[in-house]
Amino acid sequence: MSPNPVTDLGGYLKEQREQAELSLRQLAERSGISNPYLSQIERGLKKPSAEILQALAKGLRISAEQLYVRAGILDATVDGEIVPDTRRVINADPLLTAKQRKVLIDLYDSYIED
Amino acid sequence: MSPNPVTDLGGYLKEQREQAELSLRQLAERSGISNPYLSQIERGLKKPSAEILQALAKGLRISAEQLYVRAGILDATVDGEIVPDTRRVINADPLLTAKQRKVLIDLYDSYIED
DNA sequence: GCATCGTGCTAACTGCAGCTAGCACTATGG
DNA sequence: CCATAGTGCTAGCTGCAGTTAGCACGATGC
Numbered sequence: 001m002s003p004n005p006v007t008d009l010g011g012y013l014k015e016q017r018e019q020a021e022l023s024l025r026q027l028a029e030r031s032g033i034s035n036p037y038l039s040q041i042e043r044g045l046k047k048p049s050a051e052i053l054q055a056l057a058k059g060l061r062i063s064a065e066q067l068y069v070r071a072g073i074l075d076a077t078v079d080g081e082i083v084p085d086t087r088r089v090i091n092a093d094p095l096l097t098a099k100q101r102k103v104l105i106d107l108y109d110s111y112i113e114d
Numbered sequence: 115m116s117p118n119p120v121t122d123l124g125g126y127l128k129e130q131r132e133q134a135e136l137s138l139r140q141l142a143e144r145s146g147i148s149n150p151y152l153s154q155i156e157r158g159l160k161k162p163s164a165e166i167l168q169a170l171a172k173g174l175r176i177s178a179e180q181l182y183v184r185a186g187i188l189d190a191t192v193d194g195e196i197v198p199d200t201r202r203v204i205n206a207d208p209l210l211t212a213k214q215r216k217v218l219i220d221l222y223d224s225y226i227e228d
Numbered sequence: 229g230c231a232t233c234g235t236g237c238t239a240a241c242t243g244c245a246g247c248t249a250g251c252a253c254t255a256t257g258g
Numbered sequence: 259c260c261a262t263a264g265t266g267c268t269a270g271c272t273g274c275a276g277t278t279a280g281c282a283c284g285a286t287g288c
Contacts, residue, residue, distance in 0.1 A: 020212040024266060037246050039266060046245060050164035050187040061215070063206035064188065073164040074178065086210075089203045095226045104225075107218060112209045138236060151276050153236060160275060163245095 009070045010044040016060050017042075031059035047071070123184045124158040130174050131156075145173035161185070 017027050024042075028035040032055050040046040048056070053071055057064040068074035090096070090104050131141050138156075142149040146169050154160040162170070167185055171178040182188035204210070204218050 086207045093200045100225045111214045
């Protein structure tokens with residue numbers, strides 16, 4: 001599935017941070033937490049609360065649910081969970097022209113097809 | 115949408131507990147937490163972590179998501195949503211890296227913003 | 229009367245999340 | 259060569275989540 005089978009929350013966070021090209025301090029400031037604490041979270045020395053995870057998700061511009069699942073406080077897709085299929089949503093977006101849809105879908109496919 | 119306009123987490127928990135006809139100690143034991151602490155949570159004196167909420171949800175046989183929303187660590191949104199917001203779906207897609215998300219979002223924005 | 233069992237609550241402690249201050253290191257560049 | 263600005267990390271503290279021990283009050287029952 002995922003290109004990198006990261007199991008731990010800290011490693012996942014670090015990976016996301018680096019892919020977003022943010023330094024520890026930058027992400028910490030954007031998330032409103034201290035940089036030493038973020039460092040400790042990434043190395044698995046401290047485990048953050050849901051509030052912190054929410055703030056980090058915001059700072060990383062990703063959804064909090066993902067982090068909750070990683071942190072083990074949300075079960076991944078238990079009850080008819082709505083994990084919307086991105087391709088379908090793009091295809092159904094009325095704000096896009098057919099051509100734009102195709103570009104986005106092609107780009108998206110190039111990302112997820114490893 | 116919600117049948118009962120309970121605003122506070124503690125009151126909501128107490129309500130759920132009483133509807134399940136459980137005493138403080140019973141729910142506390144089923145959830146694996148101490149009864150004084152549960153008492154303080156219900157009266158709003160302490161605010162529980164996500165782990166505790168998860169345990170309480172299990173003890174009450176309700177979904178953790180509801181409690182997370184009450185606790186303000188999850189945005190209510192999702193299930194009532196009719197037309198999913200493309201930007202959000204892209205941002206929440208676990209198959210994408212942060213960088214890829216950014217590219218897609220930027221491209222998407224360039225399409226719809228004009 | 230007084231055991232005793234159930235209810236929820238208070239008091240007081242422990243552990244750890246999350247903080248501030250500051251260190252060590254590597255560029256840059258004057 | 260030293261300044262200074264960036265990186266991540268360690269040390270040490272504070273606040274509060276969550277604990278155990280035990281209190282006060284009502285029911286039941288002998």
